[in-house]
Amino acid sequence: MLRAARAPHAGKVGLALIAVILLAVAGTENLGLISFISAGFLAFAGLTGTLFLLCLYDLVVSVFELRYGPGAGRPDRFRIASDVVQEYVRWLSPLGFVVGIIVGHYFWQ
Amino acid sequence: MVVAVGVCRWHHRRALLLAMMRIDERWPVPRWVVRTGLVGAAIGLAAVIWRSWSVTSLARGGLCEVVNGAPFTTFPYPSQAFVLTAIAAYVVGHISSRYVVEVRPELVANLGEDKFDRIGPVLVAKSIATGFLLIATILNLYEARAFAIGNWPITYYVWCATAASPILALLATALVSFLIGRWLWIPR
Numbered sequence: 001m002l003r004a005a006r007a008p009h010a011g012k013v014g015l016a017l018i019a020v021i022l023l024a025v026a027g028t029e030n031l032g033l034i035s036f037i038s039a040g041f042l043a044f045a046g047l048t049g050t051l052f053l054l055c056l057y058d059l060v061v062s063v064f065e066l067r068y069g070p071g072a073g074r075p076d077r078f079r080i081a082s083d084v085v086q087e088y089v090r091w092l093s094p095l096g097f098v099v100g101i102i103v104g105h106y107f108w109q
Numbered sequence: 110m111v112v113a114v115g116v117c118r119w120h121h122r123r124a125l126l127l128a129m130m131r132i133d134e135r136w137p138v139p140r141w142v143v144r145t146g147l148v149g150a151a152i153g154l155a156a157v158i159w160r161s162w163s164v165t166s167l168a169r170g171g172l173c174e175v176v177n178g179a180p181f182t183t184f185p186y187p188s189q190a191f192v193l194t195a196i197a198a199y200v201v202g203h204i205s206s207r208y209v210v211e212v213r214p215e216l217v218a219n220l221g222e223d224k225f226d227r228i229g230p231v232l233v234a235k236s237i238a239t240g241f242l243l244i245a246t247i248l249n250l251y252e253a254r255a256f257a258i259g260n261w262p263i264t265y266y267v268w269c270a271t272a273a274s275p276i277l278a279l280l281a282t283a284l285v286s287f288l289i290g291r292w293l294w295i296p297r
Contacts (some may be wrong), residue, residue: 045249046293055183059235066232093294097199097286105192 014054021046140194173269180268198283202290208295
């Protein structure tokens with residue numbers, strides 16, 4: 001599976017996964033199967049869970065690099081470049097914090 | 110499973126351990142002091158978590174009044190004060206980080222490049238990020254389940270703690286937000 005994977009595709013899969021989770025949570029809440037508050041926390045769990053899977057993927061690739069060496073298995077094909085991670089952190093961190101704390105305050109109330 | 114087995118092998122763990130132990134390159138203190146300090150910090154953290162768990166388990170009847178299964182609390186400040194304090198402290202944390210980058214540019218390098226090109230520190234940083242996101246996911250799932258089945262969510266315990274000491278809660282909000290802004294909103 002790793003041989004078929006490419007880092008840009010990992011990001012697209014992550015975006016698709018977040019969209020599917022958000023649609024599923026919204027649909028479930030709309031049908032009355034879960035409360036609105038639970039749906040909100042599930043949506044955040046979907047977001048952090050997807051980011052967790054992406055980080056886990058990146059960690060797995062790094063461990064394979066450690067095991068087989070940086071030259072083996074064409075690691076650049078799988079590696080998520082550090083500048084991609086830094087751009088995510090640079091923009092997602094303030095956006096996520098401010099939006100998250102305002103939405104979190106709404107749930108707090 | 111394959112990854113777990115791979116990491117558990119000694120020559121893989123060695124790179125991780127060395128990455129954590131090499132902080133003596135920046136801090137000129139004996140290695141045994143660093144190791145003793147890490148063990149002491151781990152024991153202290155466990156003690157604090159255990160103490161916090163013991164105290165909060167009494168929160169339902171102790172720290173705040175419970176009405177219809179939820180805490181009935183009144184706060185001396187509007188709740189927006191906590192939100193604005195958190196955002197302000199977050200921005201101040203980021204500004205302090207920018208200041209450090211401007212004053213000591215030699216500290217700046219991309220993960221995996223320049224002085225941070227060793228695989229050990231890269232793995233440590235990625236492991237911490239992965240673990241942090243896993244914990245955040247578990248906490249969100251716990252909250253969702255707690256609200257769904259009627260258990261007390263963590264939110265209610267935070268309400269009680271805030272009602273017990275609003276000043277400390279405001280300070281804790283500012284401190285945590287400052288650290289997040291300093292560490293996670295990286296400057297260009």
